[in-house]
Amino acid sequence: xxxxxxxxxxxxxxxxxxxxxxxxxxxxxxxxxxxxxxxxxxxxxxxxxxxxxxxxxxxxxxxxxxxxxxxxxxxxxxxxxxxxxxxxxxxxxxxxxxxxxxxxxxxxxxxxxxxxxxxxxxxxxxxxxxxxxxxxxxxxxxxxxxxxxxxxxxxxxxxxxxxxxxxxxxxxxxxxxxxxxxxxxxxxxxxxxxxxxxxxxxxxxxxxxxxxxxxxxxxxxxxxxxxxxxxxxxxxxxxxxxxxxxxxxxxxxxxxxxxxxxxxxxxxxxxxxxxxxxxxxxxxxxxxxxxxxxxxxxxxxxxxxxxxxxxxxxxxxxxxxxxxxxxxxxxxxxxxxxxxxxxxxxxxxxxxxxxxxxxxxxxxxxxxxxxxxxxxxxxxxxxxxxxxxxxxxxxxxxxxxxxxxxxxxxxxxxxxxxx
Amino acid sequence: xxxxxxxxxxxxxxxxxxxxxxxxxxxxxxxxxxxxxxxxxxxxxxxxxxxxxxxxxxxxxxxxxxxxxxxxxxxxxxxxxxxxxxxxxxxxxxxxxxxxxxxxxxxxxxxxxxxxxxxxxxxxxxxxxxxxxxxxxxxxxxxxxxxxxxxxxxxxxxxxxxxxxxxxxxxxxxxxxxxxxxxxxxxxxxxxxxxxxxxxxxxxxxxxxxxxxxxxxxxxxxxxxxxxxxxxxxxxxxxxxxxxxxxxxxxxxxxxxxxxxxxxxxxxxxxxxxxxxxxxxxxxxxxxxxxxxxxxxxxxxxxxxxxxxxxxxxxxxxxxxxxxxxxxxxxxxxxxxxxxxxxxxxxxxxxxxxxxxxxxxxxxxxxxxxxxxxxxxxxxxxxxxxxxxxxxxxxxxxxxxxxxxxxxxxxxxx
Numbered sequence: 089x090x091x092x093x094x095x096x097x098x099x100x101x102x103x104x105x106x107x108x109x110x111x112x113x114x115x116x117x118x119x120x121x122x123x124x125x126x127x128x129x130x131x132x133x134x135x136x137x138x139x140x141x142x143x144x145x146x147x148x149x150x151x152x153x154x155x156x157x158x159x160x161x162x163x164x165x166x167x168x169x170x171x172x173x174x175x176x177x178x179x180x181x182x183x184x185x186x187x188x189x190x191x192x193x194x195x196x197x198x199x200x201x202x203x204x205x206x207x208x209x210x211x212x213x214x215x216x217x218x219x220x221x222x223x224x225x226x227x228x229x230x231x232x233x234x235x236x237x238x239x240x241x242x243x244x245x246x247x248x249x250x251x252x253x254x255x256x257x258x259x260x261x262x263x264x265x266x267x268x269x270x271x272x273x274x275x276x277x278x279x280x281x282x283x284x285x286x287x288x289x290x291x292x293x294x295x296x297x298x299x300x301x302x303x304x305x306x307x308x309x310x311x312x313x314x315x316x317x318x319x320x321x322x323x324x325x326x327x328x329x330x331x332x333x334x335x336x337x338x339x340x341x342x343x344x345x346x347x348x349x350x351x352x353x354x355x356x357x358x359x360x361x362x363x364x365x366x367x368x369x370x371x372x373x374x375x376x377x378x379x380x381x382x383x384x385x386x387x388x389x390x391x392x393x394x395x396x397x398x399x400x401x402x403x404x405x406x407x408x409x410x411x412x413x414x415x416x417x418x419x420x421x422x423x424x425x426x427x428x429x430x431x432x433x434x435x436x437x438x439x440x441x442x443x444x445x446x447x448x449x450x451x452x453x454x455x456x457x458x459x460x461x462x463x464x465x466x467x468x469x470x471x472x473x474x475x476x477x478x479x480x481x482x483x484x485x486x487x488x489x490x491x492x493x494x495x496x497x498x499x500x501x502x503x504x505x506x507x
Numbered sequence: 508x509x510x511x512x513x514x515x516x517x518x519x520x521x522x523x524x525x526x527x528x529x530x531x532x533x534x535x536x537x538x539x540x541x542x543x544x545x546x547x548x549x550x551x552x553x554x555x556x557x558x559x560x561x562x563x564x565x566x567x568x569x570x571x572x573x574x575x576x577x578x579x580x581x582x583x584x585x586x587x588x589x590x591x592x593x594x595x596x597x598x599x600x601x602x603x604x605x606x607x608x609x610x611x612x613x614x615x616x617x618x619x620x621x622x623x624x625x626x627x628x629x630x631x632x633x634x635x636x637x638x639x640x641x642x643x644x645x646x647x648x649x650x651x652x653x654x655x656x657x658x659x660x661x662x663x664x665x666x667x668x669x670x671x672x673x674x675x676x677x678x679x680x681x682x683x684x685x686x687x688x689x690x691x692x693x694x695x696x697x698x699x700x701x702x703x704x705x706x707x708x709x710x711x712x713x714x715x716x717x718x719x720x721x722x723x724x725x726x727x728x729x730x731x732x733x734x735x736x737x738x739x740x741x742x743x744x745x746x747x748x749x750x751x752x753x754x755x756x757x758x759x760x761x762x763x764x765x766x767x768x769x770x771x772x773x774x775x776x777x778x779x780x781x782x783x784x785x786x787x788x789x790x791x792x793x794x795x796x797x798x799x800x801x802x803x804x805x806x807x808x809x810x811x812x813x814x815x816x817x818x819x820x821x822x823x824x825x826x827x828x829x830x831x832x833x834x835x836x837x838x839x840x841x842x843x844x845x846x847x848x849x850x851x852x853x854x855x856x857x858x859x860x861x862x863x864x865x866x867x868x869x870x871x872x873x874x875x876x877x878x879x880x881x882x883x884x885x886x887x888x889x890x891x892x893x894x895x896x897x898x899x900x901x902x903x904x905x906x907x908x909x910x911x912x913x914x915x916x917x918x919x920x921x
Contacts, residue, residue, distance in 0.1 A: 187594070189587075202595075220817065225595060225599070229596060229599055287819075289583045315723075319727075
């Protein structure tokens with residue numbers, strides 16, 4: 089397309105509804121701009137309405153005539169086809185993007201698109217960024233220039249480059265799909281993703297969870313607020329929810345199950361794997377303020393005759409989650425707790441030394457029905473990262489880590505602690 | 508008293524929690540402005556206007572059912588849907604209007620706090636600032652769960668109006684006759700009173716509130732029957748409370764020819780006629796309703812403005828995470844309080860003015876709602892059926908005409 093020099097980029101708001109002169113001389117208005125879904129979307133055509141019918145005009149067939157600052161007019165060299173078939177893979181920039189919520193990947197939050205920046209480079213017009221500033225709103229209200237007179241250069245656009253944007257495209261039937269690959273979303277931390285998903289509507293939530301794949305979904309759901317967990321799991325259906333919960337640690341599952349309506353909780357527990365649900369059911373027996381409700385049932389225990397070398401080998405082989413490796417517990421020949429050894433000590437020890445020769449002389453542990461405050465005190469006083477939990481028969485049933493306690497403190501403190 | 512009380516409270520809380528969004532919206536509906544309108548109507552026309560509660564109930568039900576359905580199907584708030592489908596200009600117009608109206612409404616709520624506490628002998632220069640600070644802390648430092656629980660307890664307090672009405676010993680026979688054979692008048696004051704009654708029952712900001720709380724609760728289509736029941740109960744609660752307020756004022760104030768223009772006047776006037784207890788109960792109800800709405804209103808207003816313009820919002824967020832939200836909330840609260848505390852300010856004129864904007868906005872928002880709820884791309888197969896549309900458009904049309912009528916009337920009165 090030919091254009092006056094100097095016009096290298098446009099705001100979508102300046103293009104929409106601009107006059108467009110057809111080959112036969114009649115005037116219509118530019119309705120929509122369609123772009124590909126490549127990494128950098130390229131504008132392929134625009135649509136206009138001629139006598140009630142939607143017609144395409146290829147971008148390359150348009151000739152730009154700039155009237156004055158910020159106002160454009162176009163002339164079409166030829167008209168495109170009538171039908172809109174084969175457009176499923178395209179983004180309608182006005183309908184799908186403008187005024188919609190998107191994820192700002194760099195800032196890790198949900199924002200609303202107030203305008204779209206299109207730039208003319210090399211051989212076409214490309215979607216390069218979205219503008220999320222208040223200035224963009226003023227621009228669309230037609231008051232930007234007036235406002236600039238008063239606030240001068242304070243009113244700047246705030247662009248998010250397209251490579252940092254995850255947009256969503258609604259399709260027929262109310263479903264939503266991602267406008268680009270989910271790889272971009274996977275660059276976010278599960279807790280950031282959890283916050284983002286909580287701020288989106290149901291259809292978009294479903295699209296993201298779908299695109300993330302089962303493994304990441306479990307991590308993300310773990311990080312969500314209880315309300316959001318409940319709402320997402322209840323929408324998922326019993327079977328899928330059970331499958332998902334099977335991949336989480338029992339203590340986290342117990343926390344979620346507790347918040348579900350009893351009937352649904354029971355259905356999900358029945359659908360889960362027998363071992364996993366039995367473990368969860370045991371945890372559900374504990375009262376909210378008891379250590380048992382907080383502990384993880386996953387921990388590392390070995391016979392106390394095992395050498396440091398063999399234990400580290402086992403950890404390398406099994407690759408447990410970091411929070412379960414903060415300390416290693418040694419059991420004697422009668423299966424009683426005999427040693428509590430922090431990972432760091434294990435790493436520094438002579439590889440041949442058995443577990444029984446490591447750790448503190450005095451065993452520090454906590455009973456499963458003790459109040460949570462007691463374990464907080466122990467973690468603080470002994471500067472330990474994990475405390476073993478014993479049941480009434482002195483069997484090792486779990487461990488409480490600083491991680492568990494921190495989460496609990498944050499919840500109890502609410503936003504006072506967070507700021 | 509200590510052993511039994513927790514059990515009783517727990518049962519009550521569980522019961523109210525099941526009812527949820529509909530019942531809270533229904534209760535907020537009877538805010539200081541609502542109570543004033545019902546009390547004035549009862550004092551002026553006796554039992555004569557009780558029939559309006561029938562159509563008001565129908566309208567409320569139709570509108571809130573649509574809100575609940577849109578919330579469940581789209582998972583999006585009403586402000587969100589309006590912004591995405593109506594464009595920036597209309598969105599800007601609607602929400603600027605809403606901001607003014609809701610500042611006016613917040614002021615009315617604090618006037619309710621002031622008036623009701625004066626019945627108990629507490630100066631408004633004490634009651635209003637103390638309440639405002641309390642409300643601010645509840646929202647800014649509390650969490651959503653905690654706030655919601657408090658609101659639910661508040662809902663139960665509105666039933667004190669039933670006690671108030673019974674204490675006023677109404678003539679139940681006359682009440683029945685007035686409902687079955689209403690003597691409808693056609694003079695202007697009567698008609699504008701009718702419009703005022705219906706208008707106060709279907710306040711625009713409540714549509715936003717209803718839809719957001721359905722989403723907040725995570726309700727889904729499987730829960731539709733329960734949700735519908737919740738909406739019906741909420742609407743019933745609104746008109747039942749309105750009914751008893753009107754009865755209380757009709758059987759005392761109207762019977763003795765006493766005219767009022769503030770809800771707290773009604774409470775004061777009740778004392779010599781129905782006893783001090785009735786007066787205190789009425790004032791207590793007014794206080795609770797005012798605080799309730801004075802909390803929810805600024806929060807809801809800030810929330811949907813942020814939703815429409817893409818700022819972070821939510822009372823579970825911190826001030827640093829959502830500065831615009833808390834900024835708006837604090838400003839609305841502060842302006843509302845300041846207006847009430849300025850000596851000699853014409854409160855009634857100000858609230859009339861905000862009613863005018865309210866009257867203009869209501870049809871605009873209802874038309875937006877009708878278009879949204881009938882859009883197949885948004886609602887899929889859950890668009891309005893023929894029946895809902897007939898009732899819906901009739902409601903919108905009637906309300907639109909009535910509101911415009913009220914607006915013209917009020918402009919000429921100002």
